[in-house]
Every structure is written in C-alpha cells, then in structure tokens.
Amino acid sequence: MQKWKKWLALAATMLVALALSGCGQNAASRDALAHAKQTDTLVWGVKADTRLFGLMNIKTGKIEGFDIDMAKALTKQVLGKKGKAQLVQVTSDTRVPMLKGGNVDAVIATMTITPEREKVLDFTDSYFNAGQSLLVAKGSKIKSVKDLTADTKVIGVQGSNSVDNIKKAAPQTTVLQLSDYAQAFTALKSHQGDALTTDNGILYGMSQQDSNYVVVGGMFTKEPYGIALNKGQTALQQALNKALKTLRANGTYEKLVNKWFGDIPGFDIKEVE
Amino acid sequence: MQNFIDAYSAINLRYLFEGLWITTEVSVVSIFFSFIIGTLMGVARYVNIKYFSAIIGFIIDLIRNLPLLLILFFTYFALPNIGVRLAVIPASIVAMTVFESAMLAEIIRSGINAVPVGQMEAARSNGLTYVQAMTVVILPQAFKAMIPALVSQFISLVKDTSLATIILLPELTYHAQIIYGQDVNYTIPMFVALAVLYFVFNYALSLISRVIDRRMSRTRA
Amino acid sequence: MFTILFDHASELFSGLGYTLGASLIALIGSLVLGTLFALMEIGQHKWVRVIGRAYVEVVRNIPLLVITMGFYVIVPMFIVQVDGFTAGTIGLTIYTSAFIAETIRSGIQSVSSGQMEGARSVGLTYYQAMFHIIFPQAIKIVIPPLGNQFINLVKNSSILAFVAGFDLMYQGKIIANSTFNTFDTYLAVGLLYLIVTMPLSYLMRFLEKKWKTA
Structure with missing residues (x-):
C-alpha cells in the first residue's frame, strides 16, 4: 500500500508540474511589435463570417475581404517583404478576450473605436468610416429606426456596439443577440427578428449575398473602424499608424476600398475614407 | 431537391469533411487523454488516501x-489572463479532456x-502487491463491465465537440454553419448532412462496443 | 468576481431563472416523451418496437446543438415561429427524452414480473400491489437517474446561449462583453451553476446509497 501511495503521489506531482509548465510569462504583456519582428509574423484577429470585410471562401478555405487585404498590406509595411500576416478567426464576441489574452497581436475586424473600449484597449487611427443601419426583408414595414416599436424584435451580435446603440435609439424594442454575423443573418431569415442591425458596410455585404434583404433607414450613428491592440502596445500602435498613412499616400488604400466597395449600389465610398 | 444537389457539391462536401476531420482529431486525442487521466482520478478517489x-x-x-460550454470559454478566454495561452484546437482538446476526465x-x-x-x-493472499492486484486483477474486470458506459461517454464526447463552435473551432458543425450562412437554400441539406454524419460516426462507435462486449462475454463464459 | 455578481445581479438571476425554467419544462416534457418511447421499446408489436428503438438511437447519436439549431433555424422558415427559448427547450426535451427512455426501459425490465404475481398470490388486489409493492420500488429505481438527468439539463440548458434564449450563459456572455472582465464574469456564472447543481448531485448520491442498502 505504501509503494502504491508513493507512485500515485509521483503521478500527481507530475500532472501539476505539467499544468504549471503551461503557464509561461504573461503573453499579453510582452512587446507585440518586437515579438512580431523576431518571428516575421504578425498575428491578426479577423472576421470569417462578414462578407466584404472578412469571409471564409469555402472553395479555397481562405478568408477574403477588405480587412484581410488591409491586414496583409499593413504587415508588409511594418515587417517588410518577408513579413507574414497570420490570420486567426474572431467574432465580435471573442475579439476582446482574445486580444487581452494575447491570442492575437492586433484585431482588424469591423471594430468601432468607442470610449468604453478605449479604456481597456488601444486603437490606431480610424481606417474606415461606417455607420449603423438596418437590414430588413424586402417589403418590410420597417423603414427606419423610428419603426422599431415594442412589438418588434431586432437581431444584433454579441460584443458589437451596435446592440448598445440600438438600445439607446429604440429602447422599447427587444434585442436578440446572436454569437456571430452568420448566425444573426440566418436568424433574420428564420424570422426570429424583424430587422438586423449593425454597420452599413456589413449589411450591404449581406444584401449583396441575398437580394431579398435590403438596407434601410440611412446611417443613424457614426462608426469609425480602428485596429485594436492590447493596452500598452504603443510601439505597434505607432508602427501601424505610420503604415496606414503610407498606404493612404501611395494609393493602396483607395485601390482596396474600390476593389471591395466600388460597385455596391447605395454605398458612398467617399463617406468611408 | 435541386437544393440538395447544389448543396452537396464537391467543394461543400470537401469543406464538411475537413470539419469532420477536426471533429475526429479533437475527439480521438481527448478520448485518449481523458481515459488516462480519468482512470488515474477514478482510482485515486477509490483508494481513499486521506485528504488526497x-x-x-x-x-x-x-x-x-x-x-462544458463554460469550461470551453474558460480555457480559451479566461486562462490567458493567468498566462496560459492556447490556440483553438489545443484549447478545445484541453477543455474536452478536463470535462470528460471527470465524467x-x-x-x-x-x-x-x-x-x-x-x-x-x-x-493479495496469493502474494500480489496492491498495485499488481489493482492493475492485473481489478481494473481489467472493471473495464470489461464498464465498456457500455465508457463507450456512451465517448459518444457524448464526440457530440460535445460541436459545442466548441462557440470558440470557433473549425469542426463539423461550424463548417456546416459557414456553408448555410452563405446560402440560405443550403440550410436543410446541411442539417441533414450533420445529422447523418454524426449518427453514422457515433452509431459505428456503439456497434464496435457491442462487438467487443459480446466477444469478451464469450471468453468469460 | 463579487463586483460582477453584485453589479449585474438582476441580469444574472434572471438568466438563472430562464435556465431553471427551461430545465424544469424540459424535464417534465422529456419524462412524458421518454416514458412513451420506453413503452414503445418494450411494446407488443414489432414495428412499434422498431420505431421506439430507432427514435432513441437516432436522438442519442446527434449533438444537442444540431437538434436545437435545427428547431431555431429550420422550423420557423417553413412551419411555425418559435423563439430561442422555445427552440432551446424543445431541443433539450427531445435530446433528454432519449436518455430518459433508456433509464425507464431498463428500470421496468429490472423489476421482475414475479413481484406482481407474488403480491397478488398473497391476496393483494392489483391496485394494492401496484401502490404498495411496485411503485415504491420503481420510484427508488427511477429517482436518482432522473435527478442526474435534471443536473444534466441545467448544464445542457447553456445551449440556449446559442439561440438568444436569455439563459444564464447568454447573460454571462453579454456581461463579459460589456465589462470586458471575462475571467470574473465566467467565475460568477460558474458559481451560480454550481449553487444549483452541486447540492442536487450530492442529494442524488445520498439517495442512491440509502436506497441501495435499504
């Protein structure tokens, strides 16, 4: 019995040691830029469920969109020709914890710069000016935010600031929060809500995918998108701001905006830049 | 009907099977580790060492x-706060292993x-030590009697991997969601595919367990 | 953790209410459905047995998430409007009913038919035998597994978070997103789940032990 206990104690100690060895230094607090230069890789959190910005292409298994192209171009600016952009999928729901935990270095995922978020994160300058709007089925009686009454349900996405905005703009309406945009759009198609609310760019992507749904009500908020970084990553923040300026100056930025948003009816690309 | 033909295009099927592969990978690795850790913990609880x-x-x-959802969240989002940072596949495996080990x-x-x-x-009276008696006599008999319960727990594990969609593990259910998220006409075909694939996978598992069970009871007789 | 628990007490407890509500409704529903399919499984006609068996095997081998999402996404497209809470509760009911059917089937089969005959032969009427002999035994056999199913239901009802079902997990996710305090939020949510499930699971273990030795 004695031997047995010793053996068991040994096994337990090894398990604990194994568990503890996983706890290295806190990855979130290291200098992300220095680490990226060391590995020639910048780890980006991107959307995979948002047409035009970041959408999984089932054919190639790769994510495509404006945010993705921006991430790749910015990486080349910051790290040089050898620099690689590693893409990790996030949703509105998961992007903040992943950034805080150091799972990703930067998030470029239709993320609005807001005062609340700036308390816990750092943002670069804005790279895209969106505004919140509504997506409804063609022929819906909802034409604007004013039509959202107590009898209507609005679908939003967890972790997006559009759910907070809609609660202010239409306090009587019920807000249903789904976990990502694919689920939210599916819920709208399943008549779980009367309208889906988020930023116009994302909504135009949905209506491009399924023309039975249209964007209505104009923009009722201003949503400047920024690249989000963990608090205190000043070196990376400065490098990305410099890279953004360069991309705007050398025409790359305009080319990418035109590539993704140039031929979308009802979308004014002058407003976003 | 046309929806089904379109939905099961070679491209979509390949994408679905990529998801099934991740499901399999996460399941098999988690079953392996949780079986070992579960056995150790089960024995540790049984032998009744004070405090331990x-x-x-x-x-x-x-x-x-x-x-399990909470454990998944915790592993992926909360553990990084204390310095344990895992990519999505290892995080899923760790969470599944922790949960299933306890079960x-x-x-x-x-x-x-x-x-x-x-x-x-x-x-013991035949001269075996406690450890020998446990590993040679007790555990083999216990495992034999447990096969149905063990296998139904493994089936639960395979089903539970679908919950990891919440942390965006690119497994079967998540891939199906991506496909029907991009074309509403594929919704029903995708749910049919999910039901069939999970059923076949798990039913095969339970058939294997029945065969083993039968063979073992024959050797016992 | 405690600041989260106090600042967001109303959301968390309303979430806990939805969690318990869904679990209770699903427990009752799956008890009815499970008994029905258990009786079918041991029925007289072959095709009734086949249907009962097929239902149990199919439901047991498909993830709860797939069943629930099916109700949330597909049913409203073609048949009738069901909201997230309803879809989640139906999903839970169907999923759990297969496991309850198994429990009840093996419970019935383990009470030997000799019990009833024996009781009748010492002069009890059918109903007296049922109430004094069969029922007390059946309850002792069935209560602990049902209690464990209820614990499973409380845990599994976190599936409602996928379909905006206002349950504890859903509220937890929303609080985590608004406070950015992921760690403490999920600790608080975990604590609330444990407050419900831990005492129940110890109670079930106690009953199991007590009735087994009795």
Whole structure:
C-alpha cells in the first residue's frame, strides 16, 4: 500500500508540474511589435463570417475581404517583404478576450473605436468610416429606426456596439443577440427578428449575398473602424499608424476600398475614407 | 431537391469533411487523454488516501457539475489572463479532456466498486502487491463491465465537440454553419448532412462496443 | 468576481431563472416523451418496437446543438415561429427524452414480473400491489437517474446561449462583453451553476446509497 501511495503521489506531482509548465510569462504583456519582428509574423484577429470585410471562401478555405487585404498590406509595411500576416478567426464576441489574452497581436475586424473600449484597449487611427443601419426583408414595414416599436424584435451580435446603440435609439424594442454575423443573418431569415442591425458596410455585404434583404433607414450613428491592440502596445500602435498613412499616400488604400466597395449600389465610398 | 444537389457539391462536401476531420482529431486525442487521466482520478478517489482522495473527489464533482460550454470559454478566454495561452484546437482538446476526465473518473470508480471485494483479498493472499492486484486483477474486470458506459461517454464526447463552435473551432458543425450562412437554400441539406454524419460516426462507435462486449462475454463464459 | 455578481445581479438571476425554467419544462416534457418511447421499446408489436428503438438511437447519436439549431433555424422558415427559448427547450426535451427512455426501459425490465404475481398470490388486489409493492420500488429505481438527468439539463440548458434564449450563459456572455472582465464574469456564472447543481448531485448520491442498502 505504501509503494502504491508513493507512485500515485509521483503521478500527481507530475500532472501539476505539467499544468504549471503551461503557464509561461504573461503573453499579453510582452512587446507585440518586437515579438512580431523576431518571428516575421504578425498575428491578426479577423472576421470569417462578414462578407466584404472578412469571409471564409469555402472553395479555397481562405478568408477574403477588405480587412484581410488591409491586414496583409499593413504587415508588409511594418515587417517588410518577408513579413507574414497570420490570420486567426474572431467574432465580435471573442475579439476582446482574445486580444487581452494575447491570442492575437492586433484585431482588424469591423471594430468601432468607442470610449468604453478605449479604456481597456488601444486603437490606431480610424481606417474606415461606417455607420449603423438596418437590414430588413424586402417589403418590410420597417423603414427606419423610428419603426422599431415594442412589438418588434431586432437581431444584433454579441460584443458589437451596435446592440448598445440600438438600445439607446429604440429602447422599447427587444434585442436578440446572436454569437456571430452568420448566425444573426440566418436568424433574420428564420424570422426570429424583424430587422438586423449593425454597420452599413456589413449589411450591404449581406444584401449583396441575398437580394431579398435590403438596407434601410440611412446611417443613424457614426462608426469609425480602428485596429485594436492590447493596452500598452504603443510601439505597434505607432508602427501601424505610420503604415496606414503610407498606404493612404501611395494609393493602396483607395485601390482596396474600390476593389471591395466600388460597385455596391447605395454605398458612398467617399463617406468611408 | 435541386437544393440538395447544389448543396452537396464537391467543394461543400470537401469543406464538411475537413470539419469532420477536426471533429475526429479533437475527439480521438481527448478520448485518449481523458481515459488516462480519468482512470488515474477514478482510482485515486477509490483508494481513499486521506485528504488526497477527498480533494480529487471534490475537483471531480466541481467539474462534473459545470456546463462544458463554460469550461470551453474558460480555457480559451479566461486562462490567458493567468498566462496560459492556447490556440483553438489545443484549447478545445484541453477543455474536452478536463470535462470528460471527470465524467470518466466517476464511471471508473463505480466500475471498480462493482468488482467484488473478495477479488482483491484473493489476489493479495496469493502474494500480489496492491498495485499488481489493482492493475492485473481489478481494473481489467472493471473495464470489461464498464465498456457500455465508457463507450456512451465517448459518444457524448464526440457530440460535445460541436459545442466548441462557440470558440470557433473549425469542426463539423461550424463548417456546416459557414456553408448555410452563405446560402440560405443550403440550410436543410446541411442539417441533414450533420445529422447523418454524426449518427453514422457515433452509431459505428456503439456497434464496435457491442462487438467487443459480446466477444469478451464469450471468453468469460 | 463579487463586483460582477453584485453589479449585474438582476441580469444574472434572471438568466438563472430562464435556465431553471427551461430545465424544469424540459424535464417534465422529456419524462412524458421518454416514458412513451420506453413503452414503445418494450411494446407488443414489432414495428412499434422498431420505431421506439430507432427514435432513441437516432436522438442519442446527434449533438444537442444540431437538434436545437435545427428547431431555431429550420422550423420557423417553413412551419411555425418559435423563439430561442422555445427552440432551446424543445431541443433539450427531445435530446433528454432519449436518455430518459433508456433509464425507464431498463428500470421496468429490472423489476421482475414475479413481484406482481407474488403480491397478488398473497391476496393483494392489483391496485394494492401496484401502490404498495411496485411503485415504491420503481420510484427508488427511477429517482436518482432522473435527478442526474435534471443536473444534466441545467448544464445542457447553456445551449440556449446559442439561440438568444436569455439563459444564464447568454447573460454571462453579454456581461463579459460589456465589462470586458471575462475571467470574473465566467467565475460568477460558474458559481451560480454550481449553487444549483452541486447540492442536487450530492442529494442524488445520498439517495442512491440509502436506497441501495435499504
């Protein structure tokens, strides 16, 4: 019995040691830029469920969109020709914890710069000016935010600031929060809500995918998108701001905006830049 | 009908099977580790070492009584706060292993309990040490009796991997969601595919267990 | 953790209410459905047995998430409007009913038919035998597994978070997103789940032990 206990104690100690060895230094607090230069890789959190910005292409298994192209171009600016952009999928729901935990270095995922978020994160300058709007089925009686009454349900996405905005703009309406945009759009198609609310760019992507749904009500908020970084990553923040300026100056930025948003009816690309 | 033909295009099917592969990978690795850890914890709880067994028992009860979803969240989003940072596949495996180990530990403990006490006494009186008696006499008998319970727990594990869609593990359910998220006409075909694939996978598992069970009871007879 | 628990007490407890509500409704529903399919499984006609068996095997081998999402997404497209809470509760009911059917089937089969005959032969009427002999045994056999199913239901009802079902997990996710305090939020949510499930699971273990030795 004695031997047995010793053996068991040994096994337990090894398990604990194994568990503890996983706890290295806190990855979130290291200098992300220095680490990226060391590995020639910048780890980006991107959307995979948002047409035009970041959408999984089932054919190639790769994510495509404006945010993705921006991430790749910015990486080349910051790290040089050898620099690689590693893409990790996030949703509105998961992007903040992943950034805080150091799972990703930067998030470029239709993320609005807001005062609340700036308390816990750092943002670069804005790279895209969106505004919140509504997506409804063609022929819906909802034409604007004013039509959202107590009898209507609005679908939003967890972790997006559009759910907070809609609660202010239409306090009587019920807000249903789904976990990502694919689920939210599916819920709208399943008549779980009367309208889906988020930023116009994302909504135009949905209506491009399924023309039975249209964007209505104009923009009722201003949503400047920024690249989000963990608090205190000043070196990376400065490098990305410099890279953004360069991309705007050398025409790359305009080319990418035109590539993704140039031929979308009802979308004014002058407003976003 | 046309929807089904379009939905099951070679491209979509390949994408679905990529998801099934991740499901398989995460399941198999988690089953492997949770079987080992579960057995250790089950035995530790059974042998009744002062304090140690009680602590292990409490940890098992704690984990068993929490939703797996919460454990997944915790592993992926909360652990980085204390410095443990895992990519999505390892995070899923860790969460599944932690949860299923606790479930298996209980199955294994009650399996050992079901082996008559006389077996241990007989083995010891024949000159085997406690460890020898446990590994050679008690555990093999316990496992034999436990096969149905173990396999139904493994099936649960395979089904539970679908919950990892919440942390964007690119497994079968998540891939199906991506496909029908991009074309509403594929919704029903994708749910049919999900039901069929999970059913075939798990039913095959339970058939295997029945075959093993039958063969073992034959050797016993 | 405690600041989260106090600042967001109303959301968390309303979430806990939805969690318990869904679990209770699903427990009752799956008890009815499970008994029905258990009786079918041991029925007289072959095709009734086949249907009962097929239902149990199919439901047991498909993830709860797939069943629930099916109700949330597909049913409203073609048949009738069901909201997230309803879809989640139906999903839970169907999923759990397969496991309850198994429990009840093996429970019925383990009470030997000799019990009833024996009781009748010492002069009890059918109903007296049922109430004094069969029922007390059946309850002792069935209560602990049903209690464990209820614990499973409380845990599994976190599936409602996928379909905006206002349950504890859903509220937890929303609080985590608004406070950015992921760690403490999920600790608080975990604590609330444990407050419900831990005492129940110890109670079930106690009953199991007590009735087994009795």
